[in-house]
Each structure stands twice: as C-alpha cells, then as structure tokens.
Amino acid sequence: MTISIDLCGKSILLTGALGAIAEHMVRRLAAAGATLVLTDIRTEAEAKRILDAWKIEPSSYLYFAADIADSNQVDRVVHAAFEKFPQLDTVIGHAGGCGLHPFAITSEAEFEKIFRFNFLSQTYLARAVLAQWSPRKTAGHLIFTSSYVARMPHTKISAYASAKAALENFARSLAMEYTEAGIRVNVVSPGNVAAGSSLKVFEEDPAYREFVLRVSLGRRNSPESVADAFVFLCSPLAREINGQVFSADYGGGIGNRL
Numbered sequence: 001m002t003i004s005i006d007l008c009g010k011s012i013l014l015t016g017a018l019g020a021i022a023e024h025m026v027r028r029l030a031a032a033g034a035t036l037v038l039t040d041i042r043t044e045a046e047a048k049r050i051l052d053a054w055k056i057e058p059s060s061y062l063y064f065a066a067d068i069a070d071s072n073q074v075d076r077v078v079h080a081a082f083e084k085f086p087q088l089d090t091v092i093g094h095a096g097g098c099g100l101h102p103f104a105i106t107s108e109a110e111f112e113k114i115f116r117f118n119f120l121s122q123t124y125l126a127r128a129v130l131a132q133w134s135p136r137k138t139a140g141h142l143i144f145t146s147s148y149v150a151r152m153p154h155t156k157i158s159a160y161a162s163a164k165a166a167l168e169n170f171a172r173s174l175a176m177e178y179t180e181a182g183i184r185v186n187v188v189s190p191g192n193v194a195a196g197s198s199l200k201v202f203e204e205d206p207a208y209r210e211f212v213l214r215v216s217l218g219r220r221n222s223p224e225s226v227a228d229a230f231v232f233l234c235s236p237l238a239r240e241i242n243g244q245v246f247s248a249d250y251g252g253g254i255g256n257r258l
Ligand SMILES: NC(=O)c1ccc[n+]([C@@H]2O[C@H](COP(=O)([O-])OP(=O)(O)OC[C@H]3O[C@@H](n4cnc5c(N)ncnc54)[C@H](O)[C@@H]3O)[C@@H](O)[C@H]2O)c1
Pocket: 015, 016, 017, 018, 019, 020, 021, 022, 039, 040, 041, 042, 066, 067, 068, 069, 094, 095, 096, 097, 098, 117, 145, 146, 147, 148, 189, 190, 191, 192, 193, 194, 195, 196, 197, 198, 199
C-alpha cells in the first residue's frame, strides 16, 4: 500500500503566513496541491517578494494583508476568501508569538496586546469563518497553533503562555460545540522551534535557553517537522481527529524535567 497526501482541489486559509514556521507550511501545502489563501500583516509587495523567494507559484495562492488583531480586518479577509473559494473548508489560525515580557515591567496595555494577538484574534477568525460555514453546512476544519508553554509555564512569558492555554481550551470547547455540525477544531502545539519568534529569546536569555534545553532533552524542533504535523491534519488521513492538541515538541510538553 502506498500512502501519499494529495490536497489538490482543497483551499486552505492560513494566517501569519509569512513567518518562519509558516514558510514550511506554505511550501508543503502548495507542493501537496492545495490552493492557499494567505494573510499576514505585511504588505502585498513584501508578501510577493517573500513568496517568490520561497518559489511558490503565484497561481497557487491569493494574498491579503491584514492585522489579525483587528476583527474588522479579519472579517474582510475571510469574506474575500469565501467569495473567491466558497468551498474553502480548512482554516489555520497560525499568527502569534512574542518575546520575553517579565510581568513586573509589562504594562497593562502591552499585556493585553500580547493576549489579543495570541488569543482573541483567533476567536475573531473562528467567528468569521463559522459564520461562513454554518449557512453552507460545510464540515470545515479549524486548526490553531499553540505552544508547549500553554502547559509548561515559564517565567517572562505569562501573557503569551496564558493566551495559548486559553486558545487550547477554546479550541476544545468549540470542537465540542460544533461536533453535530461536522466541524472539527484541532490544535498543533510546537515545542521550542529553532526558527522565528523564539530565536532571539533563545539566544539572548540564558535562563530561557536552559529551560528549553532541559524540558526537551537538548533538542529544538525544526520548522519542517512542525509543518508536517499541519499537512497531516489537513489531509484525509486525519479526518476523524477532533478536539485534539497535537504536539510536535519532542515530548517537551509532557512535564517538567528537574
Ligand atoms: N518559534 C517557536 O519556537 C514557536 C514555538 C511554539 C509555537 N509557536 C507559534 O507558531 C506560530 C508562528 O511562530 P513563528 O515563530 O514562525 O513566528 P514568526 O514571528 O516567524 O511569524 C509570525 C508572522 O506573523 C505575522 N504577524 C505579526 N503580527 C501580525 C498581526 N497583528 N496580524 C497578522 N500577522 C501578523 C508576522 O509578519 C510574521 O510573518 C505562532 O503562533 C507562535 O506562537 C512558535
């Protein structure tokens, strides 16, 4: 028996589409034949330059610039995506991230901004997408990107970690609420990835570096392996998976290693 993943004919919406992990998601999903609706806060010109550098065929994607933390902009992108692809059935809420923010010196506004970006934005996306799927009776699939720190607290990331913890609970709650509609909601939870938003803090903060290396036995995840988890979840092989937090983290999220 040969098993391969063919996403031809499938349209997938991805937020935070120009980031470090997203690069490998976009490359793989496009290679599997999916048509992609990509959105990120960066301009169209920047997106074109980045996607050209990744050698993504312009015919395989549409790009919309939008701030995911602004519900009106999220509504606009989702509306445009469904106008172009009414059969769109997979949405990946991937935008997120933050640096180190010790609680004592993080203002109320900054804390709320991090929480909004990593949690509330995902609820804006879910709300806009479910409003499209419900009347069409689409058995859609929402996938969110969390992090192992949702379950492994660490210092200096309380806004980010609590937002990701909220996101995991939100996803599982929605999965339960929409089971009858045939809509699935899952989460991919990477460990510390040697790319993107965590590179700087890993390099600059010895305590964070020690924590990361201890919980994952010295290994950091590759963005490629995290992207593979998304490809699997987008595929028919995952059709019966719902309400799960799917960890690509070398087991770093299992529990604390002293
Ligand atoms: N890198 C890691 O170690 C790691 C670990 C666990 C989870 N994650 C999660 O994976 C996801 C991607 O992380 P990454 O490290 O690849 O990030 P990244 O910083 O490389 O990419 C984030 C992308 O989001 C875009 N963006 C920023 N603000 C935005 C906004 N307001 N609206 C829309 N787009 C915006 C950026 O332009 C960028 O392209 C995030 O959800 C992050 O929390 C990352």
